[in-house]
Amino acid sequence: MFSTRSGATCVLTIIFALLTVSAAFAKPVVLVALAQASVTTAPDGSVHLAPLEDSVSVAGGTIIRYTVSAKDVGSEPARHLALVGRIPAGTTYSDQSIHGSGGHAEFSLDGKTFATHPVVVVRSAGAQTTVAADPAQYVLIRWVKDAPLVAKTSTAFSYDVIVK
Amino acid sequence: MINVRRLRARFAAALSLAVCVLVGNTPCVAAETAPNTTISNTSSATYDDSLSNVYSANSNTVSIVVQNAPSLTIAPGTNQTIAPGQTVTDTFLVTNTGNAAGTVQLTAAATIGGSDSGSTTVTYSYGGTGYATYTTLNTALNSVSVPVNGSISVSVVYALASTATAPGTVTTAITGTIAYVAVGSAPAETSSAVTATAETDTVTADARLDLQLTSAQNGGTGAITYTLVAANGTGTWAAKDSTAVQDLLGTGTAGVFISTKIPQFPAGTPLTVTGTATTATSATNGFPASGATAAIYYTNSTTGASGWTLASGGTIPAGAFYIGVFVTGGSCTVNGSTMTHVEVCPVATPTSSAGNVPNAAITLTYAVTQSAASGSANSGSTTAIGNSLIGDNAATEHVIGPGITLNSLADGNDTATITTAGEGVNNTTSENSPSGASQITSNQSLAAYLVMNGPFGNPSATGAYDGSSNDTTHDFTAVSFLKVADKYTTTNTTASYTPTTSSTTSAAVTGINVESTLANTGNHDDTYTVLATAPSTWTVQLFADNAGSPGTALGGATSGATSTASAVAIASGATLNYWAVYAAPTGVAYLSHGVATVLATSVGNTAVSNQTNHLLYAGFVAITTTATTTTGCPAVTPTIVVGTVCPGGTINYTIDYRNIVATTDVSSVPAVSFARVSTKAGTLVITADGTNQTVGTNNWATYTGGPTVAPTDTTAATTFAYYTGATGGTSVGSTFQTGLTKFVATTGGATFQLVPSGYGSGTAQGTITFAVVVK
Numbered sequence: 001m002f003s004t005r006s007g008a009t010c011v012l013t014i015i016f017a018l019l020t021v022s023a024a025f026a027k028p029v030v031l032v033a034l035a036q037a038s039v040t041t042a043p044d045g046s047v048h049l050a051p052l053e054d055s056v057s058v059a060g061g062t063i064i065r066y067t068v069s070a071k072d073v074g075s076e077p078a079r080h081l082a083l084v085g086r087i088p089a090g091t092t093y094s095d096q097s098i099h100g101s102g103g104h105a106e107f108s109l110d111g112k113t114f115a116t117h118p119v120v121v122v123r124s125a126g127a128q129t130t131v132a133a134d135p136a137q138y139v140l141i142r143w144v145k146d147a148p149l150v151a152k153t154s155t156a157f158s159y160d161v162i163v164k
Numbered sequence: 165m166i167n168v169r170r171l172r173a174r175f176a177a178a179l180s181l182a183v184c185v186l187v188g189n190t191p192c193v194a195a196e197t198a199p200n201t202t203i204s205n206t207s208s209a210t211y212d213d214s215l216s217n218v219y220s221a222n223s224n225t226v227s228i229v230v231q232n233a234p235s236l237t238i239a240p241g242t243n244q245t246i247a248p249g250q251t252v253t254d255t256f257l258v259t260n261t262g263n264a265a266g267t268v269q270l271t272a273a274a275t276i277g278g279s280d281s282g283s284t285t286v287t288y289s290y291g292g293t294g295y296a297t298y299t300t301l302n303t304a305l306n307s308v309s310v311p312v313n314g315s316i317s318v319s320v321v322y323a324l325a326s327t328a329t330a331p332g333t334v335t336t337a338i339t340g341t342i343a344y345v346a347v348g349s350a351p352a353e354t355s356s357a358v359t360a361t362a363e364t365d366t367v368t369a370d371a372r373l374d375l376q377l378t379s380a381q382n383g384g385t386g387a388i389t390y391t392l393v394a395a396n397g398t399g400t401w402a403a404k405d406s407t408a409v410q411d412l413l414g415t416g417t418a419g420v421f422i423s424t425k426i427p428q429f430p431a432g433t434p435l436t437v438t439g440t441a442t443t444a445t446s447a448t449n450g451f452p453a454s455g456a457t458a459a460i461y462y463t464n465s466t467t468g469a470s471g472w473t474l475a476s477g478g479t480i481p482a483g484a485f486y487i488g489v490f491v492t493g494g495s496c497t498v499n500g501s502t503m504t505h506v507e508v509c510p511v512a513t514p515t516s517s518a519g520n521v522p523n524a525a526i527t528l529t530y531a532v533t534q535s536a537a538s539g540s541a542n543s544g545s546t547t548a549i550g551n552s553l554i555g556d557n558a559a560t561e562h563v564i565g566p567g568i569t570l571n572s573l574a575d576g577n578d579t580a581t582i583t584t585a586g587e588g589v590n591n592t593t594s595e596n597s598p599s600g601a602s603q604i605t606s607n608q609s610l611a612a613y614l615v616m617n618g619p620f621g622n623p624s625a626t627g628a629y630d631g632s633s634n635d636t637t638h639d640f641t642a643v644s645f646l647k648v649a650d651k652y653t654t655t656n657t658t659a660s661y662t663p664t665t666s667s668t669t670s671a672a673v674t675g676i677n678v679e680s681t682l683a684n685t686g687n688h689d690d691t692y693t694v695l696a697t698a699p700s701t702w703t704v705q706l707f708a709d710n711a712g713s714p715g716t717a718l719g720g721a722t723s724g725a726t727s728t729a730s731a732v733a734i735a736s737g738a739t740l741n742y743w744a745v746y747a748a749p750t751g752v753a754y755l756s757h758g759v760a761t762v763l764a765t766s767v768g769n770t771a772v773s774n775q776t777n778h779l780l781y782a783g784f785v786a787i788t789t790t791a792t793t794t795t796g797c798p799a800v801t802p803t804i805v806v807g808t809v810c811p812g813g814t815i816n817y818t819i820d821y822r823n824i825v826a827t828t829d830v831s832s833v834p835a836v837s838f839a840r841v842s843t844k845a846g847t848l849v850i851t852a853d854g855t856n857q858t859v860g861t862n863n864w865a866t867y868t869g870g871p872t873v874a875p876t877d878t879t880a881a882t883t884f885a886y887y888t889g890a891t892g893g894t895s896v897g898s899t900f901q902t903g904l905t906k907f908v909a910t911t912g913g914a915t916f917q918l919v920p921s922g923y924g925s926g927t928a929q930g931t932i933t934f935a936v937v938v939k
Binding site for chain 1: 205
């Protein structure tokens with residue numbers, strides 16, 4: 001049911017190659033690729049990834065790891081690069097699952113605004129209290145690079161969702 | 165940093181709570197994604213260049229398709245406390261926790277465990293319909309689609325045998341799966357089997373009333389006070405009200421009833437309740453703290469099946485056969501819940517058992533007067549038992565009552581059943597746990613030993629003789645004995661005077677039998693010592709009666725001047741006939757009587773005795789003939805000497821006959837006392853034979869012309885037979901004629917009896933007169 005790791009890599013390579021041709025002028029050109037894999041945890045605690053082919057069937061409860069990759073195929077650095085991943089309907093974000101390097105994560109509850117730690121206002125007994133939002137309410141995840149992405153380099157981040 | 169984390173955690177928890185509140189009744193679980201749902205994803209990027217030109221880019225799209233993911237949970241119901249005989253429903257909540265609607269199936273029959281598992285009969289229930297087996301249940305469930313996060317209730321229903329051990333346990337569990345059908349690219353799937361945590365039902369004995377009946381007797385009056393107390397013998401179940409009780413008593417509400425049949429003696433005659441009956445209750449000991457009432461009822465019905473009436477003020481009229489306390493309107497906390505329609509609550513630590521109720525919830529007290537009837541003092545003459553009627557705690561309530569098989573009688577209109585002999589209010593089996601009967605108490609009246617000894621058939625007769633007082637000590641039986649070969653001649657020549665004689669019996673006379681009767685007139689069975697004392701120089705022996713004749717020696721009695729019978733048993737109220745057989749010596753003067761006494765003394769109370777007397781007469785009829793008048797002699801000087809006659813003179817004879825037995829007070833003397841000193845009917849025959857010249861007597865036939873007119877008798881209806889001729893004469897019939905030499909008078913006719921003087925209206929004396937003329 002699932003594609004092999006080599007298959008996924010091949011797809012991304014082709015995508016980046018095609019886009020490189022059209023980005024030969026002097027500006028940053030960032031190409032974005034998305035890959036999915038299932039995550040399983042062995043009894044010994046080790047985590048195993050299994051790339052998933054497109055439209056593969058998965059069971060509820062399956063943990064899907066999305067990996068968002070970006071490569072600046074242009075001639076200039078891409079500044080203020082923000083990679084945005086979605087929490088698809090039918091899934092929920094697995095808290096603390098975002099991983100990346102050289103940047104920081106932000107989350108959105110409404111698909112428009114982001115915050116490092118989203119909060120919600122709770123009204124109780126006539127009083128308003130601001131509390132941290134439940135990660136299950138996240139709809140978007142944004143990975144914000146702290147430094148420009150140097151031309152001809154790549155970056156990536158991943159996050160996990162759970163199929164409901 | 166630590167504080168921030170804690171704050172975030174609290175916020176998260178609060179938010180979660182807020183969400184739950186916002187969605188109302190929706191379970192706080194994430195909605196599962198339906199099978200065959202395609203989840204697509206794409207990502208994007210934004211960035212700018214050194215000139216702050218903003219760019220964006222999108223990634224490729226990836227997708228997955230959600231499979232069927234059937235899963236379920238099976239949650240047991242709350243553990244229950246149950247009672248033997250109950251039908252128990254253990255309900256399991258089966259929840260579809262997967263991502264599609266599915267159908268539930270049990271993979272096997274329910275698992276039944278616990279110490280009372282062997283006492284169960286298991287069926288199933290779903291949607292109000294029962295199923296005999298899990299397979300038939302599965303058939304029904306197969307058509308039931310359980311939505312995502314939806315639940316169905318599947319019940320294991322088991323009947324717990326009335327013989328189940330208490331305390332005990334029954335555990336139930338079911339194992340099931342849920343199956344999803346294929347949809348799109350999601351193939352059909354069946355979940356793994358899930359076994360519910362077992363529901364553990366604790367078996368405790370159903371409600372029972374323990375009853376204790378005690379009695380106390382007043383040493384002076386003999387009144388017996390009964391105290392019937394009741395308490396719930398279990399710490400688990402309440403005694404529920406019973407519609408059968410309502411029907412029986414005709415009350416407006418159902419209730420619990422404790423009752424007792426008022427002691428009877430003799431059988432069929434209830435003792436009379438004296439004073440007022442009272443009832444008391446104790447909330448501490450299980451009487452409902454509020455709402456319940458206790459009232460005394462009674463009925464005059466001999467079976468207790470009808471006629472129950474509220475005893476206003478506790479007054480129970482004479483003739484009541486049953487009495488009881490009706491309790492209604494209570495509520496209790498039972499197994500943690502408030503339960504209405506219960507009348508005797510369980511207590512935390514029951515202290516009672518059948519026949520032993522140290523801490524009463526309900527008390528009924530009443531007193532009865534003791535019986536005065538014969539035998540009432542015999543041990544255990546009166547018995548009493550307390551009974552109760554309550555409802556059980558089964559789903560379909562039953563009546564619990566002594567003599568009624570547990571779980572056999574559904575509560576309802578059961579008046580006939582609960583009053584059947586040996587059941588319910590008419591139970592007679594003591595301490596019939598757990599059905600609610602008391603022990604049987606036995607009582608008796610205070611003992612009064614009495615005895616009466618008197619003439620045959622008249623043990624309580626009174627009498628007087630020889631100048632004694634007239635009472636039951638001087639009652640008597642007069643008998644006459646006569647040596648047949650003897651004859652006696654009165655020596656008193658004056659009519660109307662008591663005749664005397666110097667004649668005596670020429671030989672001993674034996675077999676002088678006198679029958680008498682002993683009566684136990686006390687209220688207690690008793691034995692007696694009977695002492696017969698013969699007249700001086702006589703002998704006597706006591707015998708038992710044998711069909712109207714002396715039989716075997718009475719109580720070991722032997723013959724002698726006295727005769728003593730020992731341990732003569734007579735039940736209270738019964739009588740005993742016996743014989744005193746006398747032997748008279750020779751030489752007893754005729755027309756005299758000896759006095760024998762027979763004294764009966766109670767063994768139960770030796771101060772109690774009674775005497776009867778036997779008056780033994782040596783003949784009781786005396787005849788005195790006198791020549792009272794001489795007329796027709798010539799007048800001469802000197803005059804004719806009295807007692808002499810002259811030719812032509814008339815001699816007037818009188819024949820006085822009389823019964824020499826006399827008593828000063830015969831008002832209450834029974835006939836039997838004089839039966840043997842009265843002539844038998846038509847047997848008093850007096851002969852005047854003028855030809856009998858033996859030893860110088862009766863020669864008037866020789867020297868006179870015989871009666872000049874027919875003889876007369878003062879007793880009416882006397883018949884005469886006449887004779888003429890020489891010695892013995894020749895009968896000439898009953899028509900008088902002159903020249904008679906003899907006549908025979910049947911005194912008073914064929915039915916006449918000469919009775920003792922003063923006895924009734926009978927004749928004790930008469931006089932025949934006739935006259936003859938000297939030739």
